[in-house]
Amino acid sequence: MVQIKYLTLKLERDNIEKIINGDKRLISRVITYVENNEDNKHDILKTLYKYTGKAYKIGITGPPGAGKSTITDCLVKLLVKEGFKVGVIAVDPTSPYTGGALLGDRVRMTDSSLLENVFIRSMATRGSLGGLCKSVNDVCNILDASGKDFIILETVGVGQSELDIAKTADTTVVVLVPESGDSIQAMKAGLMEIADLFVINKSDRLGADEILTSLKNMLHLRNPGEDKREIGVIKAIASRNTGIEELLAEITGHGKYLKTTGLFEKKRCKQAENEIKEIVNSGLQKNFWNEKNRNLLEINLKKIVDKETDPYTLSEELFGQ
Amino acid sequence: MVQIKYLTLKLERDNIEKIINGDKRLISRVITYVENNEDNKHDILKTLYKYTGKAYKIGITGPPGAGKSTITDCLVKLLVKEGFKVGVIAVDPTSPYTGGALLGDRVRMTDSSLLENVFIRSMATRGSLGGLCKSVNDVCNILDASGKDFIILETVGVGQSELDIAKTADTTVVVLVPESGDSIQAMKAGLMEIADLFVINKSDRLGADEILTSLKNMLHLRNPGEDKREIGVIKAIASRNTGIEELLAEITGHGKYLKTTGLFEKKRCKQAENEIKEIVNSGLQKNFWNEKNRNLLEINLKKIVDKETDPYTLSEELFGQ
Numbered sequence: 001m002v003q004i005k006y007l008t009l010k011l012e013r014d015n016i017e018k019i020i021n022g023d024k025r026l027i028s029r030v031i032t033y034v035e036n037n038e039d040n041k042h043d044i045l046k047t048l049y050k051y052t053g054k055a056y057k058i059g060i061t062g063p064p065g066a067g068k069s070t071i072t073d074c075l076v077k078l079l080v081k082e083g084f085k086v087g088v089i090a091v092d093p094t095s096p097y098t099g100g101a102l103l104g105d106r107v108r109m110t111d112s113s114l115l116e117n118v119f120i121r122s123m124a125t126r127g128s129l130g131g132l133c134k135s136v137n138d139v140c141n142i143l144d145a146s147g148k149d150f151i152i153l154e155t156v157g158v159g160q161s162e163l164d165i166a167k168t169a170d171t172t173v174v175v176l177v178p179e180s181g182d183s184i185q186a187m188k189a190g191l192m193e194i195a196d197l198f199v200i201n202k203s204d205r206l207g208a209d210e211i212l213t214s215l216k217n218m219l220h221l222r223n224p225g226e227d228k229r230e231i232g233v234i235k236a237i238a239s240r241n242t243g244i245e246e247l248l249a250e251i252t253g254h255g256k257y258l259k260t261t262g263l264f265e266k267k268r269c270k271q272a273e274n275e276i277k278e279i280v281n282s283g284l285q286k287n288f289w290n291e292k293n294r295n296l297l298e299i300n301l302k303k304i305v306d307k308e309t310d311p312y313t314l315s316e317e318l319f320g321q
Numbered sequence: 322m323v324q325i326k327y328l329t330l331k332l333e334r335d336n337i338e339k340i341i342n343g344d345k346r347l348i349s350r351v352i353t354y355v356e357n358n359e360d361n362k363h364d365i366l367k368t369l370y371k372y373t374g375k376a377y378k379i380g381i382t383g384p385p386g387a388g389k390s391t392i393t394d395c396l397v398k399l400l401v402k403e404g405f406k407v408g409v410i411a412v413d414p415t416s417p418y419t420g421g422a423l424l425g426d427r428v429r430m431t432d433s434s435l436l437e438n439v440f441i442r443s444m445a446t447r448g449s450l451g452g453l454c455k456s457v458n459d460v461c462n463i464l465d466a467s468g469k470d471f472i473i474l475e476t477v478g479v480g481q482s483e484l485d486i487a488k489t490a491d492t493t494v495v496v497l498v499p500e501s502g503d504s505i506q507a508m509k510a511g512l513m514e515i516a517d518l519f520v521i522n523k524s525d526r527l528g529a530d531e532i533l534t535s536l537k538n539m540l541h542l543r544n545p546g547e548d549k550r551e552i553g554v555i556k557a558i559a560s561r562n563t564g565i566e567e568l569l570a571e572i573t574g575h576g577k578y579l580k581t582t583g584l585f586e587k588k589r590c591k592q593a594e595n596e597i598k599e600i601v602n603s604g605l606q607k608n609f610w611n612e613k614n615r616n617l618l619e620i621n622l623k624k625i626v627d628k629e630t631d632p633y634t635l636s637e638e639l640f641g642q
Contacts, residue, residue: 042633049631064384137632179500265626272625272632276618277610279636284605289598297597304593305586310370311458311593312363315600 020051022085022146024119031121034138045138051145053268055087056255059169060154061194066175067201070238071247072154078244079150080117087143088120091136091155091165119143136168137275166194167274170267171254173247175199176215178207192218195231196254199247203235226266229257293318341372343406343467345440352442355459366459372466374589376408377576380490381475382515387496388522391559392568393475399565400471401438408464409441412457412476412486440464457489458596487515488595491588492575494568496520497536499528513539516552517575520568524556547587550578614639 018026034041060068079086121139143151155165166172174195198215200208212233219231232250236243258264303309339347355362381389400407442460464472476486487493495516519536521529533554540552553571557564579585617639624630
């Protein structure tokens with residue numbers, strides 16, 4: 001029944017209007033529908049796409065334990081206080097839990113203005129073959145169409161999910177803690193590449209000034225690429241709501257810089273390119289791994305382990321038939 | 322010239338024999354060739370594949386700063402001391418450096434038996450679209466064919482690269498430090514899923530017993546799946562070479578368990594399946610993104626940003642023509 005409901009969603013003007021006006025129940029159901037990879041999800045996404053483009057996308061990433069969620073929560077509260085509507089997509093590639101986690105389990109939504117103006121979605125991606133970026137883009141588009149002024153994309157870890165977030169966000173904020181000092185050597189190359197802005201959280205702890213200094217030193221050595229702006233490093237104590245206004249000022253400052261230099265449109269083009277590549281690549285895989293090819297793979301696995309054939313030959317056979 | 326040399330490599334019995342006998346120069350050149358994605362690399366990999374299957378693959382992962390490299394180095398030294406030949410593949414998804422890093426910059430190879438029996442390769446994967454698993458598998462096969470008894474796959478971070486390593490390795494070791502306590506909540510779901518064995522490194526530091534206890538508690542709650550064995554948790558201080566013999570005993574114990582229960586062959590089948598899927602998927606993308614499709618994408622990006630079309634419609638057009 002649900003499927004039929006959504007099959008006709010495209011045609012029902014009322015439902016589209018409800019989404020655009022921010023109806024939480026409907027937004028939530030559309031996201032679930034799209035996440036479940038239902039066959040005609042593209043129809044819905046196509047219809048909604050023309051309402052997108054207004055939301056500014058903030059990526060928040062960093063190592064586990066850096067306090068990304070707390071930073072996100074503070075930022076959400078500040079944005080709502082300033083009159084904005086906010087969407088949050090929390091991507092946790094290590095979580096086995098999906099979908100359901102909405103309002104309430106993250107920000108304490110005692111304030112009615114928060115309840116009204118914030119939509120939070122948790123997404124788990126573990127196991128989905130390259131599915132991270134694709135789903136995040138879809139959910140981002142739905143929230144964007146629903147009239148959000150800001151969308152915060154929060155992800156844990158170093159590695160692929162962080163990269164994907166940087167591809168999707170307009171401004172990428174990397175959160176570190178004084179304790180990261182140890183590991184900064186390991187991470188700096190990657191984080192330098194994607195950060196538009198650094199936050200040293202828990203900056204009342206020992207080592208905050210050292211990490212600030214070493215970070216600034218490293219930033220001097222970096223090759224700036226197209227974005228010539230000096231990368232900000234902000235000290236914050238999110239648990240005490242300290243440094244959040246400065247963070248927001250830096251984010252909006254970066255946004256203005258992008259827009260006045262023409263880099264914003266370039267960035268949006270690049271985002272669209274990544275989005276299309278994700279859609280195409282997942283479509284290619286879906287088409288290829290039909291029952292026949294899955295069977296052919298299945299019956300030959302043992303032969304590979306026994307060295308009667310090899311993965312490269314079998315791949316060619318799969319391609320060739 | 323190099324290409325011609327390798328084009329004929331398949332036919333030159335001498336070169337194949339050199340690789341199988343562990344000729345470092347040739348192994349190194351074949352890896353570079355394969356990493357560069359040369360057209361006929363599959364011919365070489367096919368020829369070598371029948372010599373694979375002997376090496377036991379150990380994955381070592383964990384958060385940045387946990388001491389994975391030090392653990393790896395200690396393990397390498399112990400294995401060589403016991404008469405084994407060892408290959409190391411260090412995958413750093415955040416590093417912008419590629420290829421060249423070989424012997425000497427990691428383990429201090431002052432000992433001639435290390436120089437002789439160890440081959441270390443660093444691989445950077447940042448930016449390669451889903452390329453991690455594929456290249457790692459190829460390099461793994463080359464090292465396996467070259468007569469290594471053990472291959473250690475070391476990767477940083479939580480997220481995709483960690484998952485890929487777990488798919489490739491026979492035994493996956495997750496390294497944590499007492500300071501990880503903070504972040505264990507965030508990571509436990511994912512790490513529980515992939516770990517065959519935990520190491521608490523730097524276990525002389527404050528909090529080591531707490532993390533040990535909380536880890537063991539969590540392990541009790543886990544759903545064991547097919548592998549019913551109790552997951553070991555080992556304390557180590559890699560910088561002082563403490564706990565490494567116990568670690569190796571646990572690894573070989575896990576290997577024996579897999580082999581006596583028939584799980585080893587199942588695991589190798591699953592590894593072959595993942596390997597083929599990677600080869601096929603990268604082939605699909607390579608075929609699809611020819612000049613014509615790349616151009617079609619390029620000229621339509623601006624239209625997407627201007628909402629004249631959308632990513633879903635353009636993807637269908639790319640598929641349809």
